[in-house]
Amino acid sequence: MPKKIADRKSPTGLSRMLYRLPVWFFRVHLGWLLGSHFLLLNHTGRKSGRLRQAVLEIIRYDKASDTYFVVAGWGEKSDWFRNVQETPSVTIQVRSRHLNAVAGWLLPDEAGEEILNYARRFPALTRFLVRVAGYRVDGTDADYRALGRIFPVVTFAVLPCPNE
Numbered sequence: 001m002p003k004k005i006a007d008r009k010s011p012t013g014l015s016r017m018l019y020r021l022p023v024w025f026f027r028v029h030l031g032w033l034l035g036s037h038f039l040l041l042n043h044t045g046r047k048s049g050r051l052r053q054a055v056l057e058i059i060r061y062d063k064a065s066d067t068y069f070v071v072a073g074w075g076e077k078s079d080w081f082r083n084v085q086e087t088p089s090v091t092i093q094v095r096s097r098h099l100n101a102v103a104g105w106l107l108p109d110e111a112g113e114e115i116l117n118y119a120r121r122f123p124a125l126t127r128f129l130v131r132v133a134g135y136r137v138d139g140t141d142a143d144y145r146a147l148g149r150i151f152p153v154v155t156f157a158v159l160p161c162p163n164e
Helices: 013-027 031-037 079-086 108-121 123-132 141-149
Strands: 038-044 051-062 067-071 089-094 097-105 153-158
Touching: 013 031, 013 038, 013 051, 031 038, 031 051, 038 079, 051 079, 051 108, 067 108, 079 097, 089 153, 108 123, 108 141, 108 153
Parallel strands: none
Antiparallel strands: 038 051, 038 089, 051 067, 067 153, 089 097, 097 153
């Protein structure tokens, strides 16, 4: 079972500025530098109703369904996560693709499988990211699957273009 080693809160101050830096890459049309591993999420603030943005790591892309999978790294407390729960219609940008999409959520067991598959592809990075989020894993499949109960996995299903 993943062990909680620290209470982590959403970044503030200078660390928040550093976390937000990739948003500026997209704003100045340099998002392509981040490759196809990240997406820019444009979503509606649940309280303000204003446009909000976040850059998220893509853990998997399913080409057949044109669906992107991401993890809410700060858990259900993530502002973007709570915002898309309220208003699931979003736009995303991956490299130079600007897309309309709808957010969905995997069940914890499905989320655990996605996290496990990501951990198999990127073991050191996964351990690092889990530690940044305040947890430690022992590297077993069961431990990675259990993360699906801690960190929600969100899907962004691309909507068909009206001209297609």
